[in-house]
Structure formats: structure tokens, C-alpha cells
Amino acid sequence: MRLLVLDYFLKQSTALSLSDLESGFDYSNRATLFRTLKTFEKKGLLHSINDGHITVYALCMDNCSEEQHADSHMHFCCKNCKKIYCMRSVKTPNINIPSGFNAEKLDIIIHGLCNGCTENLN
Ligand SMILES: [Zn+2]
Ligand SMILES: [Zn+2]
Ligand SMILES: [Zn+2]
Numbered sequence: 059m060r061l062l063v064l065d066y067f068l069k070q071s072t073a074l075s076l077s078d079l080e081s082g083f084d085y086s087n088r089a090t091l092f093r094t095l096k097t098f099e100k101k102g103l104l105h106s107i108n109d110g111h112i113t114v115y116a117l118c119m120d121n122c123s124e125e126q127h128a129d130s131h132m133h134f135c136c137k138n139c140k141k142i143y144c145m146r147s148v149k150t151p152n153i154n155i156p157s158g159f160n161a162e163k164l165d166i167i168i169h170g171l172c173n174g175c176t177e178n179l180n
Contacts, residue, residue: 063094064103064117072141073107073116073133105129107142109167116144133165136172138179143172 066082067074076095080086095115098104102122104115122128130150134143150164171179 059090060094060097063091064098067104067115067117072143073114075112075114077112078114100124102127107133107165107167109133109135109142114142116142119144119146127163130164132168134168134170134172136175137169138171138175141172142167 062083063079066079074082076088076092079091079095080088083091095104095106099106099115102118102124105118105122105127106113106115108114118127118129129144132145132148132150134145135141136143145168148168150166153161153164155161
């Protein structure tokens with residue numbers, strides 16, 4: 059089951075939500091899939107992105123480990139197809155936050171039209 063899930067992610071160019079994953083598997087069990095996603099996230103194989111409405115998951119490629127995620131890229135959310143893309147080449151900037159605050163994760167989501175949708179609209 060776990061290998062199937064990883065394999066499925068490898069074939070996708072966009073991040074997947076639990077529902078996306080569910081529809082990709084005929085004999086899926088939502089609870090099992092969710093547990094699998096959480097395990098992978100913990101192990102540094104997947105990272106999660108929350109766009110304010112749903113949480114989606116994408117493969118890690120930035121030498122993430124079990125202890126720490128090193129995904130420091132931005133994400134792109136297409137307003138037309140609602141897909142979320144990893145912008146692996148676009149690094150998040152270093153930010154300075156007030157002392158006393160302890161930042162763990164910086165989620166930057168760029169909103170707009172993806173290349174596929176831009177082409178379709180022209
Ligand atoms: Zn990661
Ligand atoms: Zn799109
Ligand atoms: Zn990503």
C-alpha cells in the first residue's frame with residue numbers, strides 16, 4: 059500500500075489532497091491513506107501545504123530527513139484548476155521575525171493561473 063502511494067505521487071506533477079488520492083485508488087480506505095500520508099510526512103518523504111482550505115501533499119526533494127523538512131520552496135496555486143504546484147526552483151526568502159517568536163515553517167503560496175490554464179485561455 060505504501061509503495062503504491064509513493065508511486066502514485068511520483069507520477070503527478072502537482073500536489074495531491076487526501077480526496078485526490080482517494081479517487082486514484084479503487085480500493086482505498088480514507089483512514090489508511092491518511093495514516094500513510096502522515097507517516098510519509100514524518101519520515102521526510104512528503105511535505106504538506108495548506109492553502110487555507112485544504113491540505114495537500116507533495117514529494118520532498120530537498121534532502122528532507124526524519125528530523126527536519128528542508129523544503130524551502132514556494133508553492134503555486136492555480137485559481138482555475140485549483141491545483142497546487144511545487145515551485146522547487148523558487149526559494150522562500152529569509153525573513154526576520156521579532157525575537158521571542160520561533161518560526162518552524164514558512165508557507166508561501168503564489169496565486170494565479172498555471173501554465174496549462176494560461177495556454178487554454180489563449
Ligand atoms: Zn520535506
Ligand atoms: Zn491551472
Ligand atoms: Zn512543495
